[in-house]
Amino acid sequence: MTGVTVPEALRQQAIWCQAFDSRFTAELCDVMADDFEASGIIAHLTGDWPTHPIQDALSLRLAGALHAIVLTEPEGDLAQVWPQQGRDWTMEEAWPVAAETLRVRESWVREFLKSPPQTNEVRRAVGLWPGLCAAAEVFEGPMDVLELGASAGLNLSMDRFHYDGGTWQWDSPIDGPRVAMSTQWSGPAPRFPAHAAIRHRAACDQNPLNASKAEDRLRLRSYIWPDQPERLERLNAAMEIAEAQAITPDAGDAADWIKAKLATRAKDALTVIYHSVFFQYPPQSVRDAITHAIETEGASATAEAPLAWLRFEPGGTLGNAQKGPSMILELIEWPSGRRRTLADIDPHGRFVHWHGA
Known part of the structure; x- marks a missing residue:
């Protein structure tokens, strides 16, 4: 040791x-x-x-x-x-x-x-979905999303959840099971463009879990702290949605996966790469390779096929001076190159201080 x-x-x-x-x-x-x-x-x-x-x-x-x-x-x-x-x-x-x-x-x-924890915290979507919608504001075409370090990929269904920010609410127009979540929201309400919708979704993880497998569902449930039953309820509902959609992340190295996905991304859509509480875990060489692949593709992005990178991570991991227990939600967009901190956010989504535009 x-x-x-x-x-x-x-x-x-x-x-x-x-x-x-x-x-x-x-x-x-x-x-x-x-x-x-x-x-x-x-x-x-x-x-x-x-x-x-x-x-x-x-x-x-x-x-x-x-x-x-x-x-x-x-x-x-x-x-x-x-x-x-x-x-x-x-x-x-x-x-x-x-x-x-x-x-x-x-x-x-x-x-x-022997196996590392798989903590697919569903309530992180209370920041991720407004973040995706912020990325979609300047492009009225379809949106394709790619998640890194996705575990079981439960947050790939964030457009099927119900959100309550106290001063605002958003409910999915898609029929089917719902994951209901609330948070302590401060700051302006997020904007949800009517055209914002996920067309295609994909994800990767070194050791992906499958919500349709009993042993994988047990492993996900086991990492929920037992005196927090509301988290377990959200997880169970999200696994039901993931199973119904047959969502299974790809197994693989995040750097190799994102490079391959970006090489074949659609030229008629906004592509958004996102991750939450992931970037601190790969070695520096992998983080550098991921960054290089995304920034290289961003340099060739066009108004017809824009690219965005949404990051829900500790500030220090992203080179931000922010310290403390909260995370930051950061959005980088191409071809504009605009980089903005959208929110300070709790790792479990309990509170969000939204900066917006």
Whole structure:
């Protein structure tokens, strides 16, 4: 293991979970850190972790493994002490059962920990959809979208969701299931041009999940913090839409994929590349290759086939001086070359401060 220790990673995750309104997961991470230092089951499972535990989201892998057991065994011992369906809980009651569960299921847990978390946070669409509409304002033709780091591609269906910003609402004109979401919105209301509609959608991920597969649906659900049932409800609804649309992201390297997609993009449409809380994870060489491919294509974009890059990321990742727990929503457009910060936004979409144009 290099750099940060496992207990340090767990305690850092506890701080983040507390900031994002998951007291249960925060306390769970703290007690797992204590268990590691007491040479308990967490030390046994992760004491030889070979790489960086924060970059690998080891804390979320551990929490996700326990939640997956709860979801698959709703009448089991662990589920009885977990905050499912509004159940009261205390960590003093929950942790001994969790520790024993980890011991009994050690082989399965070790296998679960091998895969990085897949956190397809649906409420990020409360910023992404207004961002796509902002890109569509100057072009009245069709819009094709390409998502990087899409996991199961749930946000590819953002034009089928219902949004409530308090002072404004937008509902999809498309018939079918809905994902309803609200947020604390400040600033001017976004604009939704009548012509803004997604014609074609595609996505890639190194390890894409498929909403039609039970094991992939379980993995997505397991990473939702169990004391946040409204997030689970949104996820379930979004998976239903993705399954009905047969959405499956392509497996592949993001840099190679976007280069190939841009080489064959339509010449009668606005092409929008977008991603959310993705750009910090690939190595710098991959980020540079993605940037080069997009900027090169942008240099040849025309008014008849414009290009846009919508980025929902930490400010520091995008070379912005913004700091703190919120992200920025940034839009770069070609052929104009215009670059603007549309919003400051919470990673889970809880609040949006919209700058607009």
